[in-house]
Amino acid sequence: MNPYKAYNLYKKRAHKDTIIIRTLCFFATGVALAILFGIIAFIFAKGIPAINWKFLSTATSYEEQNFGILPNILNTVYITVLSLLIVLPIGIGSAIYLSEYGKQGRLLSVIRYTIEILSGIPSIVYGLFGALCFVTYLRMDYSLLAGACTLAVITLPIIIRTTEESLKAVDVTYREAALSMGVNRLYIIRTILLPCAMPGIIAAVILSVGRMVGESAALLFTSGTAYEMPKNLLTMYDKSGATLTVQLYQSFTEKPHWVPEDAPFAIAAVLMIVVLFLNISTYFVGKKLKRK
Amino acid sequence: MMAIIQTKKLNLHYGDNHALIDIDMRINKHEITALIGPSGCGKSTFLRTLNRMNDIIRDVKIGGEVVFDGVNIYDTDIDPMSIRKKIGMVFQKPNPFPMSVYDNVAYAPRYHKVKRRILLDEIVERSLRQAALWDEVKDRLKKSALSLSGGQQQRLCIARAIALEPEILLMDEATSALDPISTFKIEDLMRELKKTYTVVMVTHNMQQAARISDKTAFFLLGDLVEFNDTEQIFRSPAHKKTLEYVSGHFG
Ligand SMILES: Nc1ncnc2c1ncn2[C@@H]1O[C@H](COP(=O)(O)OP(=O)(O)O)[C@@H](O)[C@H]1O
Ligand SMILES: [Mg+2]
Numbered sequence: 001m002n003p004y005k006a007y008n009l010y011k012k013r014a015h016k017d018t019i020i021i022r023t024l025c026f027f028a029t030g031v032a033l034a035i036l037f038g039i040i041a042f043i044f045a046k047g048i049p050a051i052n053w054k055f056l057s058t059a060t061s062y063e064e065q066n067f068g069i070l071p072n073i074l075n076t077v078y079i080t081v082l083s084l085l086i087v088l089p090i091g092i093g094s095a096i097y098l099s100e101y102g103k104q105g106r107l108l109s110v111i112r113y114t115i116e117i118l119s120g121i122p123s124i125v126y127g128l129f130g131a132l133c134f135v136t137y138l139r140m141d142y143s144l145l146a147g148a149c150t151l152a153v154i155t156l157p158i159i160i161r162t163t164e165e166s167l168k169a170v171d172v173t174y175r176e177a178a179l180s181m182g183v184n185r186l187y188i189i190r191t192i193l194l195p196c197a198m199p200g201i202i203a204a205v206i207l208s209v210g211r212m213v214g215e216s217a218a219l220l221f222t223s224g225t226a227y228e229m230p231k232n233l234l235t236m237y238d239k240s241g242a243t244l245t246v247q248l249y250q251s252f253t254e255k256p257h258w259v260p261e262d263a264p265f266a267i268a269a270v271l272m273i274v275v276l277f278l279n280i281s282t283y284f285v286g287k288k289l290k291r292k
Numbered sequence: 293m294m295a296i297i298q299t300k301k302l303n304l305h306y307g308d309n310h311a312l313i314d315i316d317m318r319i320n321k322h323e324i325t326a327l328i329g330p331s332g333c334g335k336s337t338f339l340r341t342l343n344r345m346n347d348i349i350r351d352v353k354i355g356g357e358v359v360f361d362g363v364n365i366y367d368t369d370i371d372p373m374s375i376r377k378k379i380g381m382v383f384q385k386p387n388p389f390p391m392s393v394y395d396n397v398a399y400a401p402r403y404h405k406v407k408r409r410i411l412l413d414e415i416v417e418r419s420l421r422q423a424a425l426w427d428e429v430k431d432r433l434k435k436s437a438l439s440l441s442g443g444q445q446q447r448l449c450i451a452r453a454i455a456l457e458p459e460i461l462l463m464d465e466a467t468s469a470l471d472p473i474s475t476f477k478i479e480d481l482m483r484e485l486k487k488t489y490t491v492v493m494v495t496h497n498m499q500q501a502a503r504i505s506d507k508t509a510f511f512l513l514g515d516l517v518e519f520n521d522t523e524q525i526f527r528s529p530a531h532k533k534t535l536e537y538v539s540g541h542f543g
């Protein structure tokens with residue numbers, strides 16, 4: 001037998017197709033990263049220079065010909081918190097029902113399928129629904145509350161589905177063991193299932209917060225476009241108010257001459273920072289909850 | 293000897309599958325009763341009828357009686373949770389909850405309204421001692437239960453199950469996922485436990501049944517073929533099938 005043959009068989013070598021695939025994947029990653037960082041860099045480069053203290057700490061005023069976004073920042077935070085307060089109990093509650101109490105059957109799969117469909121509806125359609133249902137029918141008028149309700153409807157599917165999946169993923173033997181000790185379902189849910197599902201729920205909240213802060217179309221119809229400073233933080237929920245995204249849209253489309261050229265980019269930059277801030281704080285709140 | 297729990301013409305169907313057929317069995321207090329038989333013959337199913345753990349499975353139909361403390365636990369006015377409080381269970385795979393050792397043992401007592409710290413401490417220590425685990429974990433009660441070894445985790449599950457001082461302890465192949473040393477430890481433990489409790493165990497390990505049980509029940513295809521003193525079953529069983537099974541011809 002030719003000794004070189006064996007040697008060739010085991011020799012280390014770079015396979016041609018492996019190299020090609022690897023190179024292609026490398027470039028794909030490069031393009032993706034370039035686009036991502038390109039956008040961030042572009043927005044920050046154009047936006048950051050336009051940000052100053054006055055821009056952040058005043059309200060827009062036609063009389064004073066001033067462009068400021070403090071009310072919009074407040075509105076964004078406020079509407080997000082309000083919306084979470086609405087969507088979390090409903091979403092987590094229904095997820096618990098679907099995974100722990102509901103008998104598996106036709107009705108349940110219909111409900112799941114409906115939730116699936118709901119998550120695919122364009123947000124402007126939700127806006128239309130919110131305008132009819134909350135603004136007109138429930139007489140909330142253009143208000144942060146109407147906007148928050150609409151955002152809650154938009155994010156409900158994410159919360160329900162992710163929570164349900166996280167609950168389902170909890171080791172079934174925990175349930176069995178707990179049941180065999182004569183404790184009831186509520187106790188199991190409170191002491192084992194929810195804590196185990198917490199990382200998943202937090203992920204859903206982060207996703208939802210991103211969606212809420214980023215939403216604009218649905219809010220144009222519901223929370224309105226007012227740019228004045230709210231008088232009172234506790235009662236501002238029934239007032240119309242533009243969030244950052246809505247203000248961004250406004251400043252881009254109907255621009256009086258005294259609005260700085262780069263104002264939309266400045267808002268975009270602030271928006272990205274707010275999203276980052278909200279995500280980080282959600283993460284820490286979740287961590288606290290989990291440790292308890 | 294007094295029977296602590298007794299089944300009368302117990303039948304169980306999973307849908308169309310007749311998994312238990314007319315089981316009559318008396319289980320004595322302070323004894324270890326072993327259930328043996330090839331897999332799928334209904335041992336686990338039978339064990340789970342004793343504390344109504346089959347209630348949580350859909351499409352189960354149960355007929356006949358299980359008499360415990362003078363009442364049929366399947367009577368319509370019986371609360372299954374109150375039965376499970378009296379009849380604890382340990383499973384095949386060690387399944388401590390993802391919380392501290394202490395919280396695992398205190399899990400059920402807390403639910404049953406033991407709130408005072410001193411009382412809880414007492415229960416946790418007693419249960420861990422009875423499960424022969426106290427010395428190994430007394431310095432790490434606040435550590436996660438998942439950091440224990442497999443054998444320790446299973447003894448923790450035993451401690452957790454006896455925290456409520458049940459009358460009967462059901463063990464479903466509780467040592468089958470463990471190494472031989474941990475297995476022997478748990479067998480020793482079971483001999484101790486039967487002084488306080490009554491143990492019903494499923495095992496696929498014939499030597500184990502022979503070593504530690506007082507009574508042995510041989511199941512085959514949902515039938516209770518033979519039920520007698522363990523010695524009798526292993527030395528001179530009355531049925532041909534039992535002899536074949538305990539001498540390792542099938543299963
Ligand atoms: N949850 C269940 N649903 C339907 N059938 C089951 C279920 N559990 C067990 N069975 C059936 O009941 C019979 C007895 O099973 P089991 O009691 O688990 O046997 P063993 O513990 O002796 O191996 C088997 O035929 C099995 O397929
Ligand atoms: Mg089994």
